[in-house]
Amino acid sequence: MSDKLKNTRLLKVKVKSNKKRTESSRRWLERQLNDPFVHLAKEKGYYSRAAFKLIEINDKYKILKPGTKVIDLGAAPGGWTQVIVEKLKSEQNPKSKVIGVDLNPISSIPQATLIVSDFTLESTQQQLLEMLDGKADVIVSDMAAPACGMVDVDHMRIMSLVEEAYLFAQEVLKPGGHFVAKVLRGGTEANLLKQLKLSFEKVSHFKPQSSRQDSAEMYVVCLKFRQR
Incomplete structure (x- = not known):
């Protein structure tokens, strides 16, 4: 990269x-x-420059492997889902399963199942469980609420989405599975971080090179889910 x-x-x-x-x-x-990542995304055929954030996360933590099941929360416009399909070699490996969900429409991505719905709704989460047909190996979330410009409010909104994603991950992740979610500068709130460390063997914060330096975003990467 x-x-x-x-x-x-x-x-x-x-x-x-x-x-x-x-x-x-x-x-x-x-x-x-x-922006070189905007140009590189067009060159590679990715729907957004955000694809390179997941590529960097995977290069460092090796979370995406062929033959696994992955759920992509906040998938639109589809850059992360494209990367997941590539890394899982979904076209050649029938055991791979990729499901993306977002409030906004997502362009068609071969070898991925896409849902336009509100992830926080119980009905949507139930639909994901039924489509998954088993447990997930990885759950990734690039979800973010629209920014209002008030730092405290923006942080509270995104942390609410992270908590929703984490609660969902607790129910559907396989033992040994991985969880990645976007947070804002300052990292994960102490209480949630404590819970994550109890649920996973390793928890780290990571800011990809492809994340703009003036952006407050970073990612919490949680490895090897502990079976409750």
């Missing part, structure tokens, strides 16, 4: 202001045009 980026030379693009474009939209467009 890093070697590839070192060889990615982009000319700095400046976006001029005009009356039809707000200053925030100009900054966003300029950032996109100058």
Whole structure:
């Protein structure tokens, strides 16, 4: 990953202001045009630059293996699901199973089952259990509530989603399974972190290189679920 980026030379693009474009939209467009991961995602055919975050997590922690069952929470627009299908070699391995769920529509991804629904609903979680047909080997979550700009509120909202994902993981993960979820700077709240450490043999915080440096996001990576 890093070697590839070192060889990615982009000319700095400046976006001029005009009356039809707000200053925030100009900054966003300029950032996109100058982001090597955006260009690399287009080159590789990924639906989003976020795909490289999961690639980096998997490179470090080796959580995705062929022949396993994986649930992707907050899957839209589909970049993580694409990576999971690749790493599980789903096309060649019929034992692999990939299920993605999100509130927003997800572009079609061969070898993956996609659900457009609210993960926090009991009916959606029951649907996932039925489709899984057994226990999951890995649950990953890139879920995030829309940011309001108030740090405390944004942190509370995303931690609520992490807790929902963790409670679900407790019910459906196989012993030895893995759990990954997005959190915000400051990491996982002490109480939840304590619970995670009781449920998993190893718990770490990780910020991928592909996560923008000015972003408060990072990931909690929980390895080897302990059977209750």
